[in-house]
Amino acid sequence: MAETRPTVWVSQPLIEAVIAPLRDRVQLRTTDAVTVWSPEQIAAQLASADGAIITLNERIGAAELANASRLQVVANVGVGYNNLDVTALSAAGILASNTPDVLTETTADLGFALLMAAARRITESERWLREGHWQQWSFQTMLGADIHGSTLGILGMGRIGQGIARRGAHGFGMKVLYHNRSRLPADAEAAVGAAYVDLDTLLAQSDHLVLVLPYTPASHHLIDAAALAKMKPTATLVNIARGGLVDETALADALAHGRLAAAGLDVYEGEPAVRPELLALRNVVLTPHIGSASLATRTAMVQRAVDNLLAALGLAGGPAHMPSAINADAALAARAALGKKNGKR
Ligand code: GLV
DSSP: OOOOSOEEEEOSOOOHHHHGGGGGTSEEEOOSSOOOOOHHHHHHHHHTOSEEEEOTTOOBOTTTTTTOTTOOEEEESSSOOTTBOHHHHHHTTOEEEOOOSTTHHHHHHHHHHHHHHHHTTHHHHHHHHHTTOOOSOOTTTTOOOOOTTSEEEEEOOSHHHHHHHHIIIIIHOOEEEEEOSSOOOHHHHHHHTEEEOOHHHHHHHOSEEEEOOOOOGGGTTSBOHHHHHTSOTTOEEEEOSOGGGBOHHHHHHHHHTTSSOEEEESOOTTTTOOOHHHHTOSSEEEOOSOTTOSHHHHHHHHHHHHHHHHHHTTSSSOGGGOTTBSSHHHHHHHHHHHTOBTTBO
8 A cells, every 4th residue: 555644854863752653643764873964965855755853953944945845844843943944944835843932941940050050160160179179178269250149131031031030030039131122021021020121231230141042143143252341351151042142252262361250151153063262261161052951851842843743744733733833824825825735736
């Protein structure tokens, strides 16, 4: 009997307990090993797939979609989707989705962990201790900056920014300032305990600044040498969003020359490569893009991607039932205009 189940490419090993049940409903193409896919390999995979579940490693633009005539949906496992050219996907009538909500608190936790580790010099202290430098307790060892009672700045006030604000205001008694493209309604500001300020005020007044805004051409290197110069030399900078928000050369220079006290970075412009200038510094805490990396949250993210995919493929209610579609209106309009139906043009 001819195969009628749609073909779905899963680009990386994810959470098998969530992926395995899919086998009853779709023809799965999976990989057992973490794989670096070239643009040509991605294009080849997409050319013979009806759906794809992908991660931030896979960039999908017009070139990768050139022969993807059957493709109906790209389900990104992650909240940020700067790896997707949404305009190109929409123009081809391909639905795209991400995984917001389920990772909010876990990622806010990591933001706070990096903030505390950087400000209180945790990883620097540990390295110093392991290297055998601790000969005698000293009053002056590893003096850092306080978290409690300080001013927390948040740049980008979406769900994760609000999670960090709540932790700062309600957990640590911090004064919380934020800047965002749009200001929150007054009741939302009150709920998270944060006050809106312009960007220059945020830079100048924050004792600790956390970046949680989307990475777009407009936010590229938003934190450059000029922005860093506006910050307090005693301040801490944390980036849990995307590496390209920060000019890392300027950041390393500021950290090396005492113009910024410390930084905590989970994301890098050229990741997985990390600049040697950053690796050489002791006053920066470096983690390998693990913002959402708890087992429970990663499981929920994969489940969300699967739910998006099944809905988009018409196996669970149709595109209107995708829990977190990014481009439903535009993709469905283009699909109608292209006469593309059920995966066929
Ligand atoms: C991870 O960075 C994500 O966007 O989910």
